[in-house]
Amino acid sequence: AQSVTQLGSHVSVSEGALVLLRCNYSSSVPPYLFWYVQYPNQGLQLLLKYTSAATLVKGINGFEAEFKKSETSFHLTKPSAHMSDAAEYFCAVSPLGGGADGLTFGKGTHLIIQP
Amino acid sequence: NAGVMQNPRHLVRRRGQEARLRCSPMKGHSHVYWYRQLPEEGLKFMVYLQKENIIDESGMPKERFSAEFPKEGPSILRIQQVVRGDSAAYFCASSPNQNTGELFFGEGSRLTVL
Numbered sequence: 283a284q285s286v287t288q289l290g291s292h293v294s295v296s297e298g299a300l301v302l303l304r305c306n307y308s309s310s311v312p313p314y315l316f317w318y319v320q321y322p323n324q325g326l327q328l329l330l331k332y333t334s335a336a337t338l339v340k341g342i343n344g345f346e347a348e349f350k351k352s353e354t355s356f357h358l359t360k361p362s363a364h365m366s367d368a369a370e371y372f373c374a375v376s377p378l379g380g381g382a383d384g385l386t387f388g389k390g391t392h393l394i395i396q397p
Numbered sequence: 398n399a400g401v402m403q404n405p406r407h408l409v410r411r412r413g414q415e416a417r418l419r420c421s422p423m424k425g426h427s428h429v430y431w432y433r434q435l436p437e438e439g440l441k442f443m444v445y446l447q448k449e450n451i452i453d454e455s456g457m458p459k460e461r462f463s464a465e466f467p468k469e470g471p472s473i474l475r476i477q478q479v480v481r482g483d484s485a486a487y488f489c490a491s492s493p494n495q496n497t498g499e500l501f502f503g504e505g506s507r508l509t510v511l
């Protein structure tokens with residue numbers, strides 16, 4: 283069984299500031315980990331994924347995430363926030379090799395960018 | 398290469414009516430997943446299907462909800478006798494196989510029950 287906890291349902295940063303969205307996972311087997319972004323009234327788009335290769339994963343739009351097994355974390359970061367980054371971000375986990383129920387999602391973090 | 402297509406994007410039903418949501422997976426994808434999203438919550442798994450087979454329906458309510466993915470045509474999520482609590486966004490996702498874990502999502506169908 284696996285689960286995901288995203289700390290902070292809302293995160294507010296100033297434009298140009300560092301973005302840090304936290305994700306901790308629980309998995310009984312080695313996991314695949316994902317970050318998805320959802321813009322208003324749209325579906326989810328994949329930002330990046332960890333599949334047991336490099337622990338630092340680079341994604342689209344300047345985002346990256348680091349897999350830390352000892353901390354069971356997969357936090358999402360971006361050095362400099364842009365207004366267009368305002369969206370809902372979801373962390374998700376899947377057992378290595380895929381799972382019958384697809385992905386298990388966290389509750390999401392709403393990222394607010396202050397001008 | 399078209400993405401995952403869902404229709405309708407918005408659906409309004411009165412209590413007791415039926416709702417049918419359709420999903421065409423990406424070309425070459427044979428695995429379909431349905432998720433439900435409620436306000437302020439993440440996505441909750443409902444059902445996983447392959448062509449003509451329901452693989453895992455552990456997230457589906459026991460009554461009123463059903464899903465299919467026929468040999469020809471889109472996957473359909475059917476909700477009978479809708480109630481206000483069924484109001485939500487329903488997302489379909491597809492993948493080429495089960496082993497990558499990565500899912501490709503449609504834009505969702507937003508059901509409003511009056």
